Amino acid sequence: MNTSIVIADDHPLMLRGLTDFLSSKNFNIVGSASDGNSAYNLIVKLKPEIAILDIRMPQKTGLEIAEACQKNNLSTKIILITFDKEEELYDKAKAYNVYGYILKDFAIEEIETCIDNVLNNRPYFSEEIGSFLKHNGYNEKPKGLDLLTKSELKITKLISENKTSQDIAEELNISIRTVDKHRSNIVAKLCLDNKPTSLSIWANVNKTHL
Template sequence: MLRPRILIADDHPLLLKGLEEFLKDLKYPIIGTYTDGLSAYNAIIKNKPDIAILDIEMPNLTGVDIAKKCKRHQIETKIILITLHKEKKFFEQAIKYNIHGYLLKEFALNEIEDCITSVCKGEPYFSSKIYKRFSHTSEPNSEIEKLTPSEIKILKRIAEEMTSTEIADLLNISVRTVEKHRANIIRKLTLEQKPNALLIWSQKNKQLFL
């Protein structure tokens, strides 16, 4: 399998250099490194890397700003954010803008390879420390037992990134019924009412129900 082409942006030169050298040692092709968000975004548009590893806070454009623009313009580059911040608002922004990976800088070198591997498979990857803190899914085994067989069936399709309409067509039920199941699953798993929260949970915990 070909290694993904990676772009890195961080306004801390030592962290930028360290991450670049670490990934090069692992034989990942680095197509560019940048210290500000605008340069990074322009390079994403021009070079179309498979993955962009971005610091959340940078001059000109933040990592979240870049993720918003990529989503708006349907740019296929997958975004991984790295940050020192553990505030809930950043976690929520990551979910809202379909960010594929979210790493705390203190664990970045330990988790980055697993993160890249997961993202390349189409599976979101969030630092376990930050995910457990805000997703309320520290005991998924006990939570999954609350779901009915019909809800498990819906959950399997959600993990496959199927839309409510696609699930309804496949299972020969109404979209309204699918949405009702979604709402019940979110409630039983005690997930927050945020876009993609259920998708992220289902993909991180699909070994429990597949």
């Protein structure tokens, strides 16, 4: 079955453009909306695999929807699209375990890659955003990073490159059991929850510090 997607954007051209593009790629667009309340209601009702949301929308922002989905344990994976390059929005996206975060300028170019990563439980944050924030002095060091050993840092960096435990074991010439033990220690030190994707998301959005 084709991937089910809800799209929400209060800019008609962006909404139509993404809908037409993804439909042409055989994704199943089950609903669309131009405001946050309608978008959230569609997510609750239709339970799509993915929701692609504009960050700034009337009634509910994309971030508020992501927060509500997290609070209510909804399984829909959130991808945010935006023209903004603000640190505060980026930080909130990380806090709400958003799976994808891309700039509208590159939405059509990146959205397929983003969706493919998200469907495989690999977070995708546009490199353009990270580069812009770093260039403009954004350098918030994530909490808990100093607690990691050299081995744990190395493994975390490999996780940020979307490598599996099998990949990491082969590259470092250690057993998968050893990799998984390191992963457990890293999760504990960073105070992450035990969801399988939590460490991957954390590593991806903080990879400039690794």
